[in-house]
Amino acid sequence: MKDTIYIIGAGAVGKALAVALAGDHKKAVLLRGSVDNQPAAVEKIQVVREGAVQEADVEVSTISNFAELDGIVVLTNKSYGNVQLAATLKGKTGRSPIVILQNGLGIEQVFADNGFPEIYRCVLFVTSQLTKDNMVSFKPVSVSPIGAISNSATTTDAVVKQLDSTGFRFRAENNIQPIIWKKAIINSVFNSICPLLETDNGIFHRDTGALAIAERVIAECIAIAQEKGISLEAGEVRENLLLISRSSDGQLISTLQDIRNKRRTEIETLNFEIARIAKTLNKEHLVRETALLGELTRLKSDLSR
Helix, strand or coil: CCCCEEEECCCHHHHHHHHHHHHCCCCEEEEECCCCCCCCEEEEEEEEECCEEEEEEEEEEEHHHCCCCCCEEEECCCHHHHHHHHHHHCCCCCCCCEEECCCCCCCCHHHHHCCCCCEEEECCCEEEEEEECCEEEEEECCCEEEEECCCCCCCHHHHHHHHCECCECEEECCCCHHHHHHHHHHHHHHHHHHHHHCCCCCHHHHCHHHHHHHHHHHHHHHHHHHHCCCCCCHHHHHHHHHHHHHHCCCCCCHHHHHHHCCCCCCHHHCHHHHHHHHHHCCCHHHHHHHHHHHHHHHHHHHHHC
């Protein structure tokens, strides 16, 4: 593996990761996921974490400027762009690891279908928000696990060693699927209820009514996870949701940010994907509230644009 880390997606997570890597003297290049044929430039990016500011000069470019991406390729772009991105990256990455730092279920499948040999999923336990073009508010909740998806993947430890940094922590995980499901369920709560209520992430530890709705969604989604052979405990998912709610009190979930900025959301890989899986199992009646919240969120997003 080469030392360069290519981060596709110049949003809040991508910028926070690039600055953290630079702080540990690792080479990171930030690639804009939805823009092409733009000249490369060096930008000063600031990350605010617990009142302290870390900044770094980061190379920002586009995928079209590279004939080959010979190094770890990290995806922090919106997951709805993965079909096009897989087509763009095919032939450019060789055997380079693809590490997906996106929310949702099944988002890695398009890369597997296109024959990418090393695919990893990371479940992010951070919250981040752009406060200005090159300033990010960043809050770590816990160390983020990375696990292998493809059977031909080399050791996860080598990937984690390159990505882990003082300002953005990762760890290796042998069984990533239950964690993917747990986070997808939690995101299905945050990314539907918070935008619909026009409120921040802290609502669930502050308001018993909002928490009650969250608990019903958790119960619905766990029923589908269990049908897929994924064992999760409602109490554990609830406590994780509350931990994130407390640690990101006052911060806006990405879907609400997207709606306010008239951008497409990722609700299709959350509530809608869980509802789709339920339908394939003839269990759609088990996720009525989860599906309805997703439909209302998508409608709100469509109306905003």
